[in-house]
Amino acid sequence: MEISILNVLGPVMIGPSSSHTAGAAKLSLTARSLLTKPFTHVSFGLYGSFAKTYKGHGTDIALVAGALGIKENDERLKRAFLIAKEQGVTYDFYELDLENTHENTVVITFTYTDGEKMEVVGSSIGGGEILIRKIQGFETELTMNSSTLLIRHLDRVGIISEITKVLADEGINIGVMTLNRKARGEEACCTIETDSYLTKNVVAELKKLGDITSVQAVNVE
Numbered sequence: 001m002e003i004s005i006l007n008v009l010g011p012v013m014i015g016p017s018s019s020h021t022a023g024a025a026k027l028s029l030t031a032r033s034l035l036t037k038p039f040t041h042v043s044f045g046l047y048g049s050f051a052k053t054y055k056g057h058g059t060d061i062a063l064v065a066g067a068l069g070i071k072e073n074d075e076r077l078k079r080a081f082l083i084a085k086e087q088g089v090t091y092d093f094y095e096l097d098l099e100n101t102h103e104n105t106v107v108i109t110f111t112y113t114d115g116e117k118m119e120v121v122g123s124s125i126g127g128g129e130i131l132i133r134k135i136q137g138f139e140t141e142l143t144m145n146s147s148t149l150l151i152r153h154l155d156r157v158g159i160i161s162e163i164t165k166v167l168a169d170e171g172i173n174i175g176v177m178t179l180n181r182k183a184r185g186e187e188a189c190c191t192i193e194t195d196s197y198l199t200k201n202v203v204a205e206l207k208k209l210g211d212i213t214s215v216q217a218v219n220v221e
Contacts, residue, residue: 023104023124024050024059025077028066030132030144031108031120033218039118041090041111042067048103050124051095063106064091072128101133138180138189146175146193147219149202154211155181155188163190166205172196187213 028044044063053059062072065080068089076083084091098105102123110118121134132142135150142148153159160179167174173195181188198217206215 021058021062022072022128023126023130024062024106025066025070025072026128026144027106027120027122027124027130027132028063028108029069029071030066030122030130030218031110031118032067032069034120034135034150034216035110035112035118036214036216037112037114037116039110039112040088041092043107043109043111044091044093045096045107045109046093047096047098047101047105047107050104050106060093063093063108067091067108067110102131105133135189135191137182139178140180140189140191141176141178142191142193144218144220147196147198147217149190149192149194149198149206150214150216150218151190151192151206152213152215153188153190153209154213155183155185156211159209159211160190162209163192163206166202166209167192167194170199170202170205172198172202 044060046059050059061080062077064084065074065077068080068083068087070076070080070083096107102125104124106122108120108122112118119134119136120132122130122132125131130144132140132144134140151163164174174192175195176193178191179188198219203215203217206212
C-alpha cells in the first residue's frame with residue numbers, strides 16, 4: 001500500500017487541523033473558483049463534526065478565508081473575519097442534517113450581487129483532501145487535485161463526443177469524467193478532470209459547440 005507523506009504529516013497550513021481547517025479552506029476556495037459573478041454574502045451549512053466543533057477548530061475562519069480567495073497556507077487566513085468586513089462581504093453559519101454523507105460536510109451558498117445564488121456541497125475527507133459532491137444540484141465526485149472543467153449543456157445525442165474531440169484536438173487527456181442530468185433531454189452537467197493545464201483557447205473552443213450553456217476551467221497549481 002502506498003502512503004503519501006501528506007497522510008502522515010498533513011498539508012502545509014495555518015490552523016490546528018488538516019480536516020477542519022485546511023480542508024475547510026480548500027472547500028470554500030474551490031467553491032469560490034466556480035463563481036461567475038461578484039458576490040456579497042456566503043452561507044455555510046455545517047453537518048456532523050463540522051457543526052459540532054467548527055469554532056474550536058477554526059473551521060468558521062477557514063471557510064470564510066477560502067470564500068475570500070485565501071489559501072490554507074496563507075497567513076491572512078487568521079484575519080479572515082476582519083478582511084471580509086473590510087471587503088463588505090457578509091456570512092453566516094447554520095447546522096443541518098444530511099443523510100449518507102461524510103461527517104465533515106458543508107453546503108456553501110454564495111449570493112451574487114444580483115440576488116442569484118450558487119451552491120456547492122463538499123466534504124473534507126482528511127489530510128487536507130476534499131471531495132466536491134454537488135454543484136448547483138448536480139451530483140459530482142471532484143477531488144480538485146487536477147485541472148477541472150465544468151460544462152453545463154443540453155442533454156442531446158453526440159454532445160459528449162463533441163466535447164471529448166475538442167479536448168483530443170487540444171492534446172488534453174481525460175483523467176475522470178462524470179455526467180449528470182436533470183432529466184432526459186434537459187440540462188446536464190459534465191465534469192472532467194484532466195492531466196493538462198486548461199488554456200483559454202480550450203474554453204473558447206468548447207463554447208463554440210452547440211447547446212453549451214457555460215464552460216468553466218479551474219486549474220490546479
